[in-house]
Amino acid sequence: MTDPIDLPTEAESRAYLLGRASEAERARVEEALFEHPEAHHQLRAREEELAEEFLAGELSDREREAFEGRLTGDPKLQESVRLMRSLRAAASPRPARRSWRWVVFAPLAAACLGGLALAVLPRPASELETLTRKGSAEPGEVELRCLPRCELGARLALLVRPPPGRAHLAAFAQDAEGQLIWYEPASGERSRPAAPELEAWPRAFRLDDAHSSGPLQVYVVFSAMGLTRKEVAEAIGEDLKGTPSVALIERRLELAPTSGGAP
Amino acid sequence: MSPRRGSAPLDKQGLRGLLEFLQRGPGGGYEGARQRLLDFFRWRGVSDPEAYTDRTLDRVAAKLADGEVPRTEVPLRYVLGVARYIHLEGVKAEARVRVLPPRTPEPEDDGSMQALEACLGELPEDERELVLRYHQSSGSLRIRDRKQLAQELGVSLSSLRMRMFRARQRLADCIRGRTDGETDLDPSPPRKT
Numbered sequence: 321m322t323d324p325i326d327l328p329t330e331a332e333s334r335a336y337l338l339g340r341a342s343e344a345e346r347a348r349v350e351e352a353l354f355e356h357p358e359a360h361h362q363l364r365a366r367e368e369e370l371a372e373e374f375l376a377g378e379l380s381d382r383e384r385e386a387f388e389g390r391l392t393g394d395p396k397l398q399e400s401v402r403l404m405r406s407l408r409a410a411a412s413p414r415p416a417r418r419s420w421r422w423v424v425f426a427p428l429a430a431a432c433l434g435g436l437a438l439a440v441l442p443r444p445a446s447e448l449e450t451l452t453r454k455g456s457a458e459p460g461e462v463e464l465r466c467l468p469r470c471e472l473g474a475r476l477a478l479l480v481r482p483p484p485g486r487a488h489l490a491a492f493a494q495d496a497e498g499q500l501i502w503y504e505p506a507s508g509e510r511s512r513p514a515a516p517e518l519e520a521w522p523r524a525f526r527l528d529d530a531h532s533s534g535p536l537q538v539y540v541v542f543s544a545m546g547l548t549r550k551e552v553a554e555a556i557g558e559d560l561k562g563t564p565s566v567a568l569i570e571r572r573l574e575l576a577p578t579s580g581g582a583p
Numbered sequence: 584m585s586p587r588r589g590s591a592p593l594d595k596q597g598l599r600g601l602l603e604f605l606q607r608g609p610g611g612g613y614e615g616a617r618q619r620l621l622d623f624f625r626w627r628g629v630s631d632p633e634a635y636t637d638r639t640l641d642r643v644a645a646k647l648a649d650g651e652v653p654r655t656e657v658p659l660r661y662v663l664g665v666a667r668y669i670h671l672e673g674v675k676a677e678a679r680v681r682v683l684p685p686r687t688p689e690p691e692d693d694g695s696m697q698a699l700e701a702c703l704g705e706l707p708e709d710e711r712e713l714v715l716r717y718h719q720s721s722g723s724l725r726i727r728d729r730k731q732l733a734q735e736l737g738v739s740l741s742s743l744r745m746r747m748f749r750a751r752q753r754l755a756d757c758i759r760g761r762t763d764g765e766t767d768l769d770p771s772p773p774r775k776t
Contacts, residue, residue, distance in 0.1 A: 336626065337626065339626075339628065350623060350663060350667075351660070351663065353619055353622070353623060353663075354610070354619055354623075354659040354660060354662065354663040355610075355657055355659055355660055355663075357609055357610070358745075360615075360618065360619050360622065361745060361748060361749075362745070363622070363626075364622065364748065365744055365745060365747075365748035368748065368751060369744075372718075376721045376722065378721075378722065390628070393628070393630065394625060394628075396625060397625075399755065400755075403699070403751060403754065403755050403758070404718075404751075406696050406699040407699065407714070407715075407718040407751070407754075408718055408721070409696065410696070410699055410700060410703060410715060410718075411714075411715040411716070411717075411718040411719040412719065554696060554697055
């Protein structure tokens with residue numbers, strides 16, 4: 321029989337997986353990988369734990385740089401990072417955010433599926449403000465302009481500057497009754513990028529009869545990639561679980577009834 | 584680099600010889616060797632671990648077919664030796680032809696959350712709760728909470744880690760299956776809802 325080979329220590333495994341092991345350490349870990357019955361799975365498990373620490377911001381600067389260097393060309397590691405991120409989000413105990421998920425995500429999902437009647441839901445605005453800021457270190461800018469004024473039948477223009485790395489814009493509104501009204505993207509299409517500087521979004525939205533007078537919450541979602549409506553809803557669902565992948569900005573309008581004389 | 588470049592394709596006899604050789608020792612036979620090789624080359628940072636893995640197994644098979652008798656009783660030790668040699672060859676070749684790594688996808692370009700939730704839903708309730716509880720804490724609480732969880736289950740922390748690793752593997756397989764339009768987690772026929 322052969323000489324028994326020890327399992328690598330945690331420190332050896334970390335150094336190896338981050339590409340920072342000495343030649344001798346690397347040789348030893350590789351021998352264990354091929355000869356110890358448990359070493360392979362143990363190394364894989366430790367790699368996932370590194371992914372977990374990476375996501376939690378717990379790696380030292382040098383470790384993070386080494387990890388990011390590996391992440392670039394390693395689809396399997398990218399998959400591990402995605403899985404750990406999703407698991408952390410699924411496991412995170414955030415009742416307040418879950419209620420928010422219900423407030424925004426459920427109507428969004430229903431709207432994506434063609435649902436019409438939506439319940440009136442409480443709207444803790446201060447929590448959404450927190451969420452808006454959490455979505456990105458720099459959430460971008462959104463200003464609303466009603467043309468010519470904020471009333472039914474008018475047009476709504478957006479003046480936007482996306483946050484760095486999240487140029488694609490989606491927009492929708494929710495009225496006082498919880499009804500969702502989509503502006504961007506069009507059904508079946510993906511959101512498109514906005515110009516990097518503060519500029520008017522090329523399309524203004526008609527405040528048509530899908531709207532009703534009263535308060536209107538307008539949401540603008542910036543993402544790294546073009547998203548369909550369904551994907552926007554999913555991304556917001558993740559945001560609300562504490563793993564922001566989009567920057568969500570909320571603005572409020574008060575819509576007046578159509579002024580006299582206007583058709 | 585395409586798979587099996589630089590090696591003659593395996594014939595039936597070569598493949599049989601390779602399979603028999605890998606069955607002689609522990610390590611899961613052919614599939615065990617292949618999985619280890621894939622990770623070995625991945626952790627060595629090569630551009631195409633699958634191609635390197637195929638070349639290694641082809642080379643081992645060719646050597647065996649040529650009558651080479653490995654001096655070690657442990658087949659995987661022999662495979663590791665060949666893999667190191669193939670890596671050296673590859674490093675020289677890649678130095679001549681610079682291979683640019685693929686662009687890192689945006690970490691938020693994900694879309695797997697829904698699939699994960701569905702896959703979690705297919706786990707037995709106890710297992711699902713365990714997986715969620717294990718991944719709940721972060722920072723300094725994580726180790727403490729996991730130790731406590733291991734104590735409650737009456738297992739060591741390392742056993743718990745491995746159990747969670749296997750659970751994540753199943754979830755990853757299930758998510759992959761779902762994104763490909765099928766699920767691997769539950770072998771039973773789909774339930775109608």
